[in-house]
Amino acid sequence: xxxxxxxxxxxxxxxxxxxxxxxxxxxxxxxxxxxxxxxxxxxxxxxxxxxxxxxxxxxxxxxxxxxxxxxxxxxxxxxxxxxxxxxxxxxxxxxxxxxxxxxxxxxxxxxxxxxxxxxxxxxxxxxxxxxxxxxxxxxxxxxxxxxxxxxxxxxxxxxxxxxxxxxxxxxxxxxxxxxxxxxxxxxxxxxxxxxxxxxxxxxxxxxxxxxxxxxxxxxxxxxxxxxxxxxxxxxxxxxxxxxxxxxxxxxxxxxxxxxxxxxxxxxxxxxxxxxxxxxxxxxxx
Amino acid sequence: xxxxxxxxxxxxxxxxxxxxxxxxxxxxxxxxxxxxxxxxxxxxxxxxxxxxxxxxxxxxxxxxxxxxxxxxxxxxxxxxxxxxxxxxxxxxxxxxxxxxxxxxxxxxxxxxxxxxxxxxxxxxxxxxxxxxxxxxxxxxxxxxxxxxxxxxxxxxxxxxxxxxxxxxxxxxxxxxxxxxxxxxxxxxxxxxxxxxxxxxxxxxxxxxxxxxxxxxxxxxxxxxxxxxxxxxxxxxxxxxxxxxxxxxxxxxxxxxxxxxxxxxxxxxxxxxxxxxxxxxxxxxxxxxxxxxxxxxxxxxxxxxxxxxxxxxxxxxxxxxxxxx
Numbered sequence: 191x192x193x194x195x196x197x198x199x200x201x202x203x204x205x206x207x208x209x210x211x212x213x214x215x216x217x218x219x220x221x222x223x224x225x226x227x228x229x230x231x232x233x234x235x236x237x238x239x240x241x242x243x244x245x246x247x248x249x250x251x252x253x254x255x256x257x258x259x260x261x262x263x264x265x266x267x268x269x270x271x272x273x274x275x276x277x278x279x280x281x282x283x284x285x286x287x288x289x290x291x292x293x294x295x296x297x298x299x300x301x302x303x304x305x306x307x308x309x310x311x312x313x314x315x316x317x318x319x320x321x322x323x324x325x326x327x328x329x330x331x332x333x334x335x336x337x338x339x340x341x342x343x344x345x346x347x348x349x350x351x352x353x354x355x356x357x358x359x360x361x362x363x364x365x366x367x368x369x370x371x372x373x374x375x376x377x378x379x380x381x382x383x384x385x386x387x388x389x390x391x392x393x394x395x396x397x398x399x400x401x402x403x404x405x406x407x408x409x410x411x412x413x414x415x416x417x418x419x420x421x422x423x424x425x426x427x428x429x430x431x432x433x434x435x436x437x438x439x440x441x442x443x444x445x446x447x448x449x450x451x452x453x454x455x456x457x458x459x460x461x462x463x464x465x466x467x468x469x470x471x472x473x474x475x
Numbered sequence: 476x477x478x479x480x481x482x483x484x485x486x487x488x489x490x491x492x493x494x495x496x497x498x499x500x501x502x503x504x505x506x507x508x509x510x511x512x513x514x515x516x517x518x519x520x521x522x523x524x525x526x527x528x529x530x531x532x533x534x535x536x537x538x539x540x541x542x543x544x545x546x547x548x549x550x551x552x553x554x555x556x557x558x559x560x561x562x563x564x565x566x567x568x569x570x571x572x573x574x575x576x577x578x579x580x581x582x583x584x585x586x587x588x589x590x591x592x593x594x595x596x597x598x599x600x601x602x603x604x605x606x607x608x609x610x611x612x613x614x615x616x617x618x619x620x621x622x623x624x625x626x627x628x629x630x631x632x633x634x635x636x637x638x639x640x641x642x643x644x645x646x647x648x649x650x651x652x653x654x655x656x657x658x659x660x661x662x663x664x665x666x667x668x669x670x671x672x673x674x675x676x677x678x679x680x681x682x683x684x685x686x687x688x689x690x691x692x693x694x695x696x697x698x699x700x701x702x703x704x705x706x707x708x709x710x711x712x713x714x715x716x717x718x719x720x721x722x723x724x725x726x727x728x729x730x731x732x733x734x735x736x737x738x739x740x741x742x743x744x745x746x747x748x749x750x751x752x753x754x755x756x757x758x759x760x761x762x763x764x765x766x767x768x769x770x771x772x773x774x775x776x777x778x779x780x781x782x783x784x785x786x787x788x789x790x791x792x793x794x795x796x797x798x799x
Contacts, residue, residue, distance in 0.1 A: 244703060278705030291696040294795060295718035301697075305704040340794040356700070 201256030230417035288349035543765035563750030570673035578681030604679035630747035692716035729785030
């Protein structure tokens with residue numbers, strides 16, 4: 191594999207309010223062009239990792255230890271101005287809800303070309319041409335019309351395509367996809383996942399894919415990191431983790447997924463004693 | 476819609492004026508007039524007829540563009556309106572623009588400074604501005620800029636010693652468009668205090684609403700995405716948040732603006748500003764029925780126009796309300 195693009199090392203974070211740990215010495219390495227699934231239930235800390243990378247943690251969360259090395263620079267200690275520029279140019283976010291992630295008062299063209307004009311200093315004409323080709327790349331029909339449209343004139347799936355196009359606009363090295371398909375219906379979900387996979391392959395972008403859905407992981411990820419209570423409890427290539435999970439929680443989580451190939455298995459909830467045991471386990475240092 | 480509203484206003488004011496006590500004839504006769512003289516005068520103004528008949532005559536004349544003749548000023552009501560309404564329009568328009576500029580700038584500053592110690596200070600001062608009504612502002616302004624530091628003219632619309640040669644009654648606009656600088660600045664000086672008295676409470680209301688909707692907009696995902704692209708906070712507020720936050724604030728300002736129109740009555744009086752508000756007070760004191768009726772219709776029309784204008788502004792600010 192090629193050189194790592196993102197190395198998170200011993201990242202710990204606590205809640206400012208009561209000092210509860212949110213991340214416990216999380217380490218993970220992401221290589222160029224790799225798609226890593228970041229999986230866990232609500233509160234496992236998967237979104238916190240993405241926010242820590244982008245420096246958009248809520249003020250109630252404080253990083254207490256660790257490093258986030260992106261292209262060999264520690265994002266946690268960089269001065270704010272170059273950090274903002276680095277993130278703007280090299281890291282992009284595909285947000286969860288396409289209905290709120292586009293400004294309802296601005297045309298698509300303005301929102302797609304913002305970064306190009308601000309960071310690259312592109313002319314209006316160059317930025318527009320780039321925006322058109324991006325929209326074509328994410329399979330949007332009538333891209334000319336969509337450029338002139340306001341977000342409310344587009345469907346949820348189309349908006350998410352626009353957001354994917356916007357994420358790739360500056361050819362970032364890393365994209366953080368924060369549950370990008372949760373708000374979409376299932377058929378649209380599939381299309382968006384396929385699109386994201388294709389785009390990511392074509393551009394060689396590394397993707398950190400935050401999700402709670404193991405089915406989505408199987409579809410788009412190369413590798414997966416499983417979190418519980420802010421701690422990494424299993425990690426490895428998707429095939430290995432999904433077919434032969436070593437950790438009891440990983441097995442239980444897989445069992446809890448609906449299987450269209452084995453409907454007779456039904457849904458099995460994760461045993462309560464397993465959760466309780468894990469809670470004790472991650473709490474002891 | 477507008478026609479129905481105006482008809483309602485017309486009927487209401489006509490009936491009210493004739494039901495409440497107060498007699499225009501009693502105001503104009505000299506003491507010791509004989510009952511026969513009073514009856515003759517009453518017949519002269521058509522006030523001896525029944526209320527229904529009076530209304531029919533008034534409405535018929537109105538439809539022909541005849542607003543009647545003022546009893547106290549002995550001039551055509553329409554002529555008086557044409558003379559005085561533009562002064563009020565300029566004052567109210569200036570107050571609206573000033574309130575909008577003030578409210579937007581204070582809100583933007585408040586949101587930019589929301590993490591600092593300045594924010595609660597802005598909130599407190601704004602609360603104070605909300606609580607103080609326009610006529611108190613008028614008096615405070617008179618005390619400050621008219622008495623303690625007499626830098627502004629206290630009354631009127633223009634210095635009478637200046638060469639006042641206007642072709643339209645819109646003095647402010649006309650002097651600006653014809654580039655008569657000395658005249659324009661004199662009119663501005665006369666308008667500063669009444670404009671501020673009307674604009675300050677309105678600006679406070681606008682700030683109150685806009686600040687909150689800006690704060691709400693600033694935590695939306697689209698602002699976050701724009702922030703990640705490296706936009707400065709000022710750009711985030713102006714380019715991303717303001718456009719979406721201003722529509723509800725504008726709608727409320729439209730409602731508040733009707734209070735401002737009411738406020739012109741007392742503020743114009745305090746500054747002897749020759750608008751329809753000032754005229755309305757004289758008309759009521761003299762029980763000048765035709766003039767009061769005409770003025771009320773003018774206020775009603777103004778109210779409707781302002782609401783239409785605000786609706787158009789709200790639609791312009793919010794693409795979701797546009798068709799096609």
